[in-house]
Each structure stands twice: as C-alpha cells, then as structure tokens.
Amino acid sequence: MDFIAIDFETATGNGFSPCEVGLTFVENWEIKETKSWLIKPKCYPYFNPINISIHGIQPKDVVNEPEFDEIWQDIKPLLEHKVLIAHNAKFDFGVLQKTLEAYQIPYSTFDYLCSMQISKKVWVGLPEYGLKPLCVRNNIEFKHHRAGNDSEATAKLTLKAFQAAGVSSVNEFKERFNLPFGNLSDIGVVSYNSNVNQTKGKSFKLYEGDPTKFNPNSIFYGKTVVFTGTLSSMVRGKAKQIIADIGGNVKNQCTMTTDFLIVGQQDIKEVGENDMSESHLKAIELIENGYSLKILSEEDFYEIISS
Numbered sequence: 188m189d190f191i192a193i194d195f196e197t198a199t200g201n202g203f204s205p206c207e208v209g210l211t212f213v214e215n216w217e218i219k220e221t222k223s224w225l226i227k228p229k230c231y232p233y234f235n236p237i238n239i240s241i242h243g244i245q246p247k248d249v250v251n252e253p254e255f256d257e258i259w260q261d262i263k264p265l266l267e268h269k270v271l272i273a274h275n276a277k278f279d280f281g282v283l284q285k286t287l288e289a290y291q292i293p294y295s296t297f298d299y300l301c302s303m304q305i306s307k308k309v310w311v312g313l314p315e316y317g318l319k320p321l322c323v324r325n326n327i328e329f330k331h332h333r334a335g336n337d338s339e340a341t342a343k344l345t346l347k348a349f350q351a352a353g354v355s356s357v358n359e360f361k362e363r364f365n366l367p368f369g370n371l372s373d374i375g376v377v378s379y380n381s382n383v384n385q386t387k388g389k390s391f392k393l394y395e396g397d398p399t400k401f402n403p404n405s406i407f408y409g410k411t412v413v414f415t416g417t418l419s420s421m422v423r424g425k426a427k428q429i430i431a432d433i434g435g436n437v438k439n440q441c442t443m444t445t446d447f448l449i450v451g452q453q454d455i456k457e458v459g460e461n462d463m464s465e466s467h468l469k470a471i472e473l474i475e476n477g478y479s480l481k482i483l484s485e486e487d488f489y490e491i492i493s494s
Contacts, residue, residue: 188346188355188356189213189215189269189270190269190270190300190342191210191266192271192338192342192345193209193211193271193273194273194274195209195278195282195334196241196332196334197238198233198234198244199230199238200416200451200452201230202286203282203286204229204230205226206228207223207224207225207226207244207333208223208226209224209333209336210222210223210262211338211339212265213346216346218343218346221338223335224258224261224262225249226249226255226258228255231246231249237484238484254290256290259287259292263295269297270299271299272302272305272342272345274301275303275490276300277419277420278419278486278489280299281420283371285452299369300357300361302318302341303493305349305360305366306321308364309348310324317494318331318340319331322343325343327343327347394430394431395431396431396433396434400432401433402433402434403434407433408433408435409434410435411435411444411445411446412430412446413438413440413441413449413466413470414427415450415464416464418449419451419452419485426449440466440469445470446480447480449484449488450483467482470482
C-alpha cells in the first residue's frame with residue numbers, strides 16, 4: 188500500500204499560479220513523511236484576495252521562495268513512476284498540467300487516483316464528499332487549505348477508505364471498484380472527465396433543467412448562478428446545464444438578484460493584472476453594498492456538485 192498524496196494551493200484562479208505544494212508519502216500502510224514547498228508564482232506579486240482568504244498565503248510569504256521550475260527539479264524524481272492521490276484530482280493535476288505548460292516543461296510519467304472518487308465508491312450516499320466533511324466524519328483533524336496539511340489529510344482519508352474496503356493494495360482497489368488511473372503524459376491530462384481539454388466556445392444554447400433531476404437539497408436549487416472565466420474540470424456550458432438540472436437559474440451577468448458567482452481561470456490579457464472580470468468586480472461591489480451574493484472558486488463548485 189504505497190502512494191503519494193499531493194495538494195496545490197494557488198495564488199489566483201489561474202491554474203498556472205501555484206503558491207504551495209504538499210506531498211505526503213505513504214509506504215506499507217504508514218505515513219512516512221509530509222513535505223511542503225512555498226512557491227513564488229508567475230503572477231507575483233499579485234495574489235487574488237479571495238485565494239488569500241482561503242489559504243492565508245500572501246506575496247510577502249513567497250518573496251524569497253523559488254519559482255515552480257526550480258522546485259520541480261526536486262519534486263519530479265519523487266513523483267515519477269509512482270501512484271499519486273489528490274482530493275478533487277482534476278483541480279490539482281489541472282494546476283500541475285498548466286504550470287508545466289507555462290514553464291514549457293515536459294510532462295512526467297505517473298498514475299493518479301482521486302480520493303473523492305475513492306470515497307464515493309466506499310461510502311455510498313453521503314451528503315457531502317468534500318475533504319473537510321469526509322475528514323470530520325472519519326475523525327481526521329487538520330487545518331484546511333494549506334498544502335502540507337491537505338495532502339496529509341488526503342493520505343489519512345485514503346488509508347481509511349482502503350481499510351474500509353478491505354483491500355491490500357492500490358491496484359486491488361482500482362480493479363475491484365473499476366476506478367481507472369489517470370495519468371499525465373505528452374498528450375495532456377487523461378482524467379475521469381474527457382471534457383477537461385475541450386476548447387473554449389462550445390456551450391449549450393439552452394439551459395432548461397430536467398425536472399426529474401431537480402435537487403431541493405442543493406445550495407444551488409432555486410438560486411441564480413453566474414459563471415466567469417474558463418473552467419478546467421469541464422466546459423462552461425456543461426457546468427451551466429448542471430445548475431439548470433439541479434433546479435437553479437443560470438444568468439450571464441451579476442445583478443442584485445445573483446446568489447452565486449463561480450470563478451474559473453481568467454485570461455490576464457482580457458481582465459488585466461487584477462485577475463478579475465467585470466462580473467467578478469461587480470460581485471465584490473454587490474457584497475460590499477450588503478447583498479448576500481457568494482463567490483465560489485471552481486474547486487468549491489466541483490466539490491459541491493460532486494457531493
């Protein structure tokens with residue numbers, strides 16, 4: 188039972204802005220070591236205030252830290268030809284893919300699994316499958332949203348899931364529960380969702396929900412949702428259709444009636460150095476004026492719809 192749990196924290200909504208990475212090494216059912224590295228992201232000194240509010244990492248904390256390409260020289264040998272596990276793996280391996288591309292570094296060879304998907308196979312029918320609620324359920328204490336802490340919590344959660352499943356190895360779990368490995372290769376991220384690498388611009392023309400799929404228990408049910416930026420886990424049209432099928436309302440712009448803004452990756456050439464679209468800036472203005480609108484990252488959105 189050997190694997191490495193991995194977690195990234197990012198400075199902005201862009202996948203190529205990691206500011207911290209954490210690795211937890213598991214050998215023969217035991218956690219041997221947890222390591223973490225602060226990273227000076229390409230966007231330095233800019234950090235999105237929303238991201239800072241989540242993980243607490245600020246520009247001053249990374250001013251003397253190396254950039255990703257330097258850190259990768261130390262991390263790469265630890266990961267190659269290993270099995271990696273991340274919670275909401277599409278996010279973390281999307282960050283890795285985009286950062287490698289940003290630095291023009293060739294992809295590495297390893298297999299990965301998602302502990303969220305593992306948990307869904309083992310603990311069927313839970314109301315939530317985010318890392319924090321799953322850890323609370325399994326009596327795992329940790330400080331959320333720091334890379335080392337999250338990677339160690341992911342490792343502990345995965346070990347508990349494997350024990351509950353009664354398997355003796357990662358491969359045995361994969362085969363018994365028909366959960367395929369993902370891998371990072373020269374053709375890109377091979378993930379559970381083939382829509383990860385679809386191009387921009389493809390979207391549904393209509394977002395009329397299927398009443399048979401409505402979910403009154405979802406926080407998006409009956410709420411108005413706006414998306415901004417490009418999603419790494421799926422095309423935006425699919426995300427909008429998911430909201431409609433839950434029973435929510437999809438709009439194109441933030442107004443006084445908007446309940447949620449989902450923030451994806453922004454094109455800095457379009458939004459400028461503050462990394463905020465017009466919808467994002469409008470949402471902040473509405474919140475400052477007392478409206479109850481909530482801003483969610485793509486990672487938060489994916490955890491909610493996957494739970």
